[in-house]
Amino acid sequence: MSTITLDPKIPEGPLADKWANFLASTKLVNPANRRRYEIIVVGSGLAGGAAAAVLGEQGYNVKCFCYQDSPRRAHSIAAQGGINAAKNYQNDGDSVYRLFYDTIKGGDFRSREANVYRLAQVSGAIIDQCVAQGVPFAREYGGLLANRSFGGAQVSRTFYARGQTGQQLLLGVYSELSAQISAGTVKMFPRTEMLDLVVVDGHAKGIVVRNLVTGEISAHAADAVILATGGYGNVFYLSTNASGCNVTATYRAYRRGALFANPCYTQIHPTCIPVSGDYQSKLTLMSESLRNDGRVWVPKRKEDCGKNPADIPEDARDYYLERKYPSFGNLAPRDISSRSAKEVCDEGRGVGPGGLGVYLDFADAIKRLGEQTIRERYGNLFEMYENITGENAYKVPMRIFPAVHYTMGGLWVDYTLMSNVPGLFVLGEANFSDHGANRLGASALMQGLADGYFVLPNTISSYLAPIRGTRPDVNRPEFKAAVDEVRARVSRLLAGKGKRSVASFHREIGHVLWADCGMARSKEGLERAIKKLGEIREEYWENVRVLGGNESLNQSLERAGRVADYIDFGQLMCLDALSRNESCGAHFRVDHQTEEGEALRDDENYSYVAAWKFTGDGNTPEVIKEPLHYENVHLATRSYK
Numbered sequence: 175m176s177t178i179t180l181d182p183k184i185p186e187g188p189l190a191d192k193w194a195n196f197l198a199s200t201k202l203v204n205p206a207n208r209r210r211y212e213i214i215v216v217g218s219g220l221a222g223g224a225a226a227a228v229l230g231e232q233g234y235n236v237k238c239f240c241y242q243d244s245p246r247r248a249h250s251i252a253a254q255g256g257i258n259a260a261k262n263y264q265n266d267g268d269s270v271y272r273l274f275y276d277t278i279k280g281g282d283f284r285s286r287e288a289n290v291y292r293l294a295q296v297s298g299a300i301i302d303q304c305v306a307q308g309v310p311f312a313r314e315y316g317g318l319l320a321n322r323s324f325g326g327a328q329v330s331r332t333f334y335a336r337g338q339t340g341q342q343l344l345l346g347v348y349s350e351l352s353a354q355i356s357a358g359t360v361k362m363f364p365r366t367e368m369l370d371l372v373v374v375d376g377h378a379k380g381i382v383v384r385n386l387v388t389g390e391i392s393a394h395a396a397d398a399v400i401l402a403t404g405g406y407g408n409v410f411y412l413s414t415n416a417s418g419c420n421v422t423a424t425y426r427a428y429r430r431g432a433l434f435a436n437p438c439y440t441q442i443h444p445t446c447i448p449v450s451g452d453y454q455s456k457l458t459l460m461s462e463s464l465r466n467d468g469r470v471w472v473p474k475r476k477e478d479c480g481k482n483p484a485d486i487p488e489d490a491r492d493y494y495l496e497r498k499y500p501s502f503g504n505l506a507p508r509d510i511s512s513r514s515a516k517e518v519c520d521e522g523r524g525v526g527p528g529g530l531g532v533y534l535d536f537a538d539a540i541k542r543l544g545e546q547t548i549r550e551r552y553g554n555l556f557e558m559y560e561n562i563t564g565e566n567a568y569k570v571p572m573r574i575f576p577a578v579h580y581t582m583g584g585l586w587v588d589y590t591l592m593s594n595v596p597g598l599f600v601l602g603e604a605n606f607s608d609h610g611a612n613r614l615g616a617s618a619l620m621q622g623l624a625d626g627y628f629v630l631p632n633t634i635s636s637y638l639a640p641i642r643g644t645r646p647d648v649n650r651p652e653f654k655a656a657v658d659e660v661r662a663r664v665s666r667l668l669a670g671k672g673k674r675s676v677a678s679f680h681r682e683i684g685h686v687l688w689a690d691c692g693m694a695r696s697k698e699g700l701e702r703a704i705k706k707l708g709e710i711r712e713e714y715w716e717n718v719r720v721l722g723g724n725e726s727l728n729q730s731l732e733r734a735g736r737v738a739d740y741i742d743f744g745q746l747m748c749l750d751a752l753s754r755n756e757s758c759g760a761h762f763r764v765d766h767q768t769e770e771g772e773a774l775r776d777d778e779n780y781s782y783v784a785a786w787k788f789t790g791d792g793n794t795p796e797v798i799k800e801p802l803h804y805e806n807v808h809l810a811t812r813s814y815k
Contacts, residue, residue, distance in 0.1 A: 178433070178594060178787065178798050179798075180433075180586065180588075180594065180783075180785060180798060180799075180800040181588065182286060182288075182588045182589055182800060183588040183589045183590060184286075184288045184589050185199075185288070185589065189287065189288065189291050189805065189806045190270075190291070190295075192288050192291070192292070193291075193292045193295055193296075196589070196632075196633075197632060200632065200633065200635060200636045201635055201636045201639040201640070202635050202639065203635045203638050203639050203642075205232075205233055207642060208232055208233035208234045209233055209234070209235060210642060210643075211234050211235065211397045211398075211638055211642070211645075212234075212235045212236075212237065212395070212396045212397055212645060213229055213234050213235070213236050213237070213396055213397060213398050213399075213400065213634075214236075214237050214238075214239070214380065214381055214394060214396040214398070214399045214400065215229070215236060215237070215238045215239070215400045215402065216238075216239045216240075216368045216381065216399070216400065216401050216402065216403055216423055217239075217240060217248070217401065217402035217403040217404065217423075217601075217602075217604070218238055218239075218240040218242070218245035218246075218248045218351070218362075218402075219248035219249060219250035219344065219347075219402060219404060219602065219622065220248075220250040220340075220343060220344060220347055220602065220619060220622035220623050220626060221402040221601035221602030221603075221604075221621075221622040221623070221625045221626040222238065222240075222248070222400070222402030222403075222601065222602070222626065223238070223245055223248065223250075223344070223347040223348060223350075223351045223626065224347050224350070224622070224623055224625075224626025224627045225400055225402060225601060225625070225626040225627075225630050225631065226238040226351055226354070226360050227347065227350035227351040227353070227354050227360065227626075228350075228626065228627055228630075228631045229359075229360075229630075229631060229634075230351075230354030230355075230357065230359030230360040231350075231353075231354055231359070232631060233359065234359065235359065235361075236354070236359060236360045236361070237360075237361050237363060237394060237396065238351070238360055238361070238362050238363065239363045239366045239367075239368060239381070239383060240362075240363070240364055240366070241364075241365065241366060241367045241386060241418060242364060242365070242418070243364055243365055244364060245348055245351055245362065245364070246344060246345065246348040248344060249404055249415060249416045249418075249419050250340050250343070250344045250347075250619070250622060251340050251341045251344045252340055252341075252414075252415075252416060252459070253339055253340025253341075253343075253618065253619055254337045254338065254339060254340065254459060254460075254461035254463070254555065255324065255332065255334060255337065255339060255461035255462050255463035255615060255616055256322065256324065256332035256333055256334035256339050256463060256615075256616040256619075257300065257301075257304075257332065257333050257334070257339060257343065257616055257619040257620050257623070258273065258297060258324070258327075258331050258332055258333075258614070258616040258617050258620045259273075259297040259298050259300060259301045259331060259333060259620065260272065260273040260294055260297050260298060260331060261297075261298050261301060261319075261321075261331065261333075262329075262331075263318060263319060263321055264321050264329065264330045264331075266329045266330060267329055268329040268330075268331050270291075270294045270295055270297075271294070272329065273294040273297060273331065274290055274291045274293075274294040275807065276326055276327050276614060277290050277293065277294065277608070277609070277614060277617060278290055278610070278804075278807050279326070279810075279812060280326040280507055280609075280610070280612055280613070280614035280617075280759075281582070281608075281609050281610020281611055281612050281613070281614075281759060282610055282611040282612055282758040282759035282773065282775065282812050283610065283758075283775070283777070283781070283802075283804065283807070283809050283810075283812070284436075284439075284610035284611040284758050284759060284781075284783075284802065285607070285608060285609060285610030285611075285802075286589075286607060286608075286783070286800075286802065287802075287803070287804055287805065287806060287807065288589060289589060289607045289608055290608055291806075292589075292624075292629065293608050293620065293621060293624050296624045296628040296629070297620055297624065299627075299628060300620065300623045300624060300627065300628070301319070301333055303623075303627060304343060304346050304623075305319070307346035307349060307350065308346065308349075309335065309342050309343055309345075309346045310335050310342055311333050311334065311335055311342075312333075312334055312335060312336065319333055320333075320334070321333060321334075322334060322463055322466050322551075323466055323505055324462055324463065324505065324614065324615035324616045325462055325465065325502070325505045325506060325507045325508055325511065325614060325615045326502070326505070326506070326507040326508075326614040326615070326814070327505075327614065328501070328502070332463070332615075332616040334463065336551070336552070336553065336554055336555075337461050337463065337552055337553075337554045337555040337558075338554060339619065340619060343619055343623065347623075347626075363383070365385065365386045365387050366383045366384070366385055366386065367383060367384050367386055367422070367732065368381050368382070368383050368403070368422070368423045368426070369382050369383060369384055369391075369422065369426065369660045369663075369735070370382040370426050370430070370656045370659065370660050371399065371426055371427045371430045371432075371595075371598070371656075372393060372395070372652055372653050372656045373430050373431060373595060373652065374646045374650060374652045376595070376596060377595070377596045377597040377641075378398065378399040378427075378430075378593075378595050378596070378597040378598035379395055379396060379397075379399070379597060379645065379646050379652075380393055380394050380395040380396055380399065380646070380648065380653060380656075381393070381394055381396075381399060382394075382653075382656045382657050382660045384660070384664070386727060386732065387726070387727050388725070388726065389723070389724040389725045389726060389728070391657060391660055391661055391664070392657070393648050393653040393654075393656065393657050394648065395645060395646055395647065395648040395650075395653065396645065397597070397638060397641065397644075397645045398597045398598075398599060398634060398637060398638060399597060399598050399599070400599045400600070400601060400630065400634075401423055401424060401427060401585065401598065401599070401600045401601070401604050402600075402601040402602050402604055402622075402625075402626065403423040403424060403604050404419050404602065404603045404604060405419065405580060405581035405584070405603040405604070406419075406420070406421035406424070406425075406437075406440075406581050406583075406743060407419065407440065407578045407579060407580065407581050408420055408421075408736075408740075409421060409683065409684070409687060409740045409743060409744055409747070410440075410578040410684045410687050410688055410692070411680050411681050411683060411684025411685070411688075412449065412454065412455075412456065412457050412577065412578065412684055412688070413456065413457060413577060413578035413579065414443060414446055414456070414457050414458065414459040414577055414578065414579045415456070415578075415579075416456070417455055417456055420736040420739070420740075421736070421739055421740065421743050422735060422736050422739050423604070424584065424585050424600070424604050425739045425742070425743050426739075427585060427593070427595070427598060427600075428585065428786075428788050429788050430595070431594070431595050431787075431788070432585050432586070432593045432594060432595045432598055432600075433585065433586040433593065433594050433785035433786060433787055433798060434583070434584070434585060434586070434746065434785070434786045435583060435584060435585065435586040435605075435606035435783050435784065435785045435786070435800075436582060436583040436584075436606050436611075436750065436783060436784055436785075437581075437583040437743070437746050437747045437750045437786065438583065438691065438747050438748070438750035438751035438754065438761050439581065439582035439583045439606075439609075439610070439611050439612075439759065439760055439761055440578060440580075440581050440582070440583070440691075440747070440760060441508060441509065441578075441579050441580040441581065441582060441612060441613055441760050442508070442509065442512040442576045442577065442578055442579065442692065442693050442760060443459060443462070443508055443512065443576060443577055443578075443579030443580070444462075444470075444508055444511035444512040444514075444515055444574065444576050445459070445460045445461065445462055445464060445465065445511075445534065445574050446458060446459050446460060446574060446575060446576065446577035446579070447460060447559065447562055447563065447573070447574065447575075448526055448527070448530050448531045448573055448574065448575040449530065449575070450527070455677075457577040457578075458558070458562055459577075459579065460534070460555060460558075460559060460572065460574055461552075461555055462508070462615040462616070463551075463552070463615075464534060464536075464552060464555060464572075465504045465505055465511075465534070466504075466505070466551075467536055467539035467543070467548060467551070467552075468504065468534040468535060468536050468539065468571075468572065469493055469496070469504055469534070469535050469536075469538060469539075470493065470494070470495050470504050470511070470515075470532055470533065470534055470535075470574075471491045471492055471493045471494065471532070471533050471535060472491075472492055472494065472518045472519075472523045472524065472525060472532050472533065473486055473490060473491065473492065473523055473525070474490050474491065474492045474523070475490065475523075476521075476522045476523055478490060479522075479523060479524065479525050479529065483525075483533055483535070483570060483571050484570070492518070492523070494514055494518055495511060495514060498514060498815070499814045499815055500815065501814060501815060502814040506814050507612060507614060507615075507814065508579075508612065508613070508614075508615060508760075509611075509612045509759050509760040509762070509773075510772075510814060511576075512576035512693055513693055513694070513762060513771075515532050515574075515575060515576055516576060516693050516694070517771070518532065519531075519532070519575075524575075525573060526573045526575075530575050531573040531574065531575045532573070532574060532575065533571035533572070533573060533574075534567075534571060534572040534573075534574045535571035535572075536548060536567060536568065536571070536572075537571070540568065545568055548568070549568075556568060559572055576693060578688075578692075580603065580613050580618060581603060582606065582609040582610060582611060582612065582613055582759075582760070583606050583747075583750075584600065584603065584604050584605040584606040584607075585598075585600040585604060585605055585606065586605075586606060586783065586785040586800070587599070587600050587605045587606070587607055589633075590633035590634075590636060590637070591605065591607070591625060591629060591630050591633055592633070592637060594785075596637065597637060597641075599630060599633075599634060599637075601622070601625040601626055601630055602618075602621060602622040602625055602626070603618065603621075603622070605625075606783065608621050609621070610758075610759060611758040611759025611760055611761055612759030612760045663735070664724055664731065664735070665724075666715075667718075667720050667731060667734045667735060667738070668720055668722075668723060668724060668731060669720075670715070670717075670718040670719055670720045670734070671719060671720075672716060672717030672718050672719050673717055673719060674713075674717050674718055674719060675718075675719060676718060676719075676720065676730060676733045676734045676737050677733070679710065679713075679714050679718060679737055679741075680733070680737045680740065682710060683707065683710060683737070683740055683741060683744055686703050686706050686707060686710070686744070687703065687744055687747070687748075689703075690702055690703035690748070691703055691744075691747055691748050691751055693762060694762055694764050695751050695761070695762060695763050695764065696763065696764045696765055697752065697763075697765060700748045700749075700751050700752040701752065703744070703748045704745050704748045704749065704752070707741055707744050707745045707748070708745065710741055711741045711742070714737070714738065714741060715738075718734060720734045746786060746795060749786075749794070749795065750784055750786065750797075751763075753784065753797060754780055754784065755776065755779070755780070756774065756775050756776035756779070756780045757773035757774050757775065758773055758775045758780070759773065761773075772812075772813075773812070775811075775812075777809050781801065781802045781809075782799040782800055782801050782802055783799065783800040783802065784797050784799060785797070785798045785799070785800060786798075
């Protein structure tokens with residue numbers, strides 16, 4: 175039986191006052207003492223880059239690690255549609271509470287109330303910060319910042335820079351980070367991958383990394399470690415994530431004692447370019463913002479699916495989101511929209527190769543607004559679509575289909591963003607805290623910047639203040655043991671001289687998880703997936719072929735380590751999904767649905783965070799539950815009709 179108890183450390187007081195109460199009572203580090211601390215930040219995206227920049231500006235010594243050749247190549251750059259904030263610039267009834275409630279409801283009442291309210295509170299400051307950096311948000315004719323709508327909301331609160339919002343926000347972060355690098359408070363370690371966490375006397379005190387260019391394996395000590403390494407969507411092989419995104423940093427931390435929360439909560443995005451071939455390595459996202467002006471439909475009759483869409487009359491088209499969810503229509507949340515697309519394709523009414531696609535049609539919007547207006551709003555997205563498919567979406571409807579996009583699960587953290595391992599903080603998509611069972615569109619960038627700019631810099635001092643002067647030396651036995659373990663693992667991978675490539679195993683893992691732990695899940699399918707992944711693990715270590723050595727750049731070796739972690743982590747995902755006998759958000763169990771095919775929650779038995787503890791290789795992980803309490807929100811059936 176575990177001795178771990180989960181204390182979320184939620185401050186006292188009314189919900190709207192909790193963050194202010196925390197700030198008023200938190201322990202501080204004297205500015206003159208901050209230079210005595212060293213902090214490691216792993217990841218240089220919006221969350222990690224922002225945290226490194228602010229901590230450096232505060233006077234701490236920061237080491238920032240990323241596996242890209244530059245911090246500005248972090249995957250945050252790929253976000254397209256926008257960032258949410260409760261500014262109410264449109265005067266349409268938005269407020270901090272409404273953003274909070276939409277986020278709680280969007281996550282199907284499976285997120286921590288206090289964390290989500292804080293996110294809504296600081297959202298407005300994010301926009302002010304980014305404008306001050308020169309982020310080129312879209313503006314109205316009079317010069318005011320423009321907003322558009324996203325799924326799961328009935329107000330316009332999404333700020334955007336055409337279809338490249340993530341890129342522009344990351345450049346803003348990078349400008350601040352570069353200033354601190356120049357000032358000497360932040361030292362960057364690009365082309366470097368974290369392969370283990372070092373725990374000393376129960377506290378996270380360093381990491382072990384591999385230089386991806388030279389192969390050198392080294393240890394780094396610090397007073398605290400911050401993980402901002404993104405999500406684990408690439409466990410499915412095909413996803414909208416960059417091919418380098420992986421689970422290794424958080425999974426290694428899990429093996430060192432950090433709890434992994436809600437790993438089965440994986441988001442399927444409804445608006446992606448369909449798969450085009452068996453050897454495709456990733457999928458391409460088409461921003462949810464397109465659903466502001468694009469209408470989603472399929473033919474009503476199966477026999478019309480092969481026709482030119484222009485030859486299908488209006489009365490023969492099924493605008494199924496508008497039909498099923500009239501209040502939200504084409505801007506229904508992602509999980510609901512994805513399952514609806516799967517449903518019509520399963521009925522045989524899908525379009526395109528293999529019948530795995532639905533139309534996203536802009537004809538009405540172009541007729542109403544003019545093609546030039548659509549070009550101004552989404553031009554780069556249309557260009558990207560044409561470059562990939564060869565089709566002009568101004569003339570013919572886009573074809574889209576759901577794909578893995580974001581992961582709501584992550585390492586468990588308390589209100590201060592610290593994991594159950596003291597000294598280990600986790601930010602952005604790498605933690606579980608804000609999105610529950612489903613993330614609303616345009617909330618990922620909001621959370622990443624909130625955590626990095628405004629939350630972590632105000633909470634980490636509570637941990638640091640009492641421990642000054644306790645940073646361990648990198649020559650301690652714990653560091654040497656961790657380095658030796660990493661070297662042994664690398665050697666074992668390089669010893670693989672079997673007949674199968676790393677990619678072939680990764681593709682097989684993805685097929686298993688997509689089939690049995692994807693948009694629809696069942697007890698039988700999850701049990702089948704757990705068994706199959708165990709068989710894949712056995713074959714992997716017997717029959718994988720890893721090319722090259724460890725003395726230089728070796729992408730085969732990099733991927734081999736990541737895929738080995740995917741196998742084990744995939745089983746944890748399925749175990750979590752199997753243990754949750756309900757449907758909620760993106761976790762849809764076919765044996766737990768309403769008569770209308772909607773998710774059927776079980777609040778009496780499953781209103782908790784499932785935090786999993788590693789118990790050793792070959793042993794079943796242990797689940798530790800954090801009950802979710804809602805004092806300001808009435809639990810209700812999630813409806814967008």
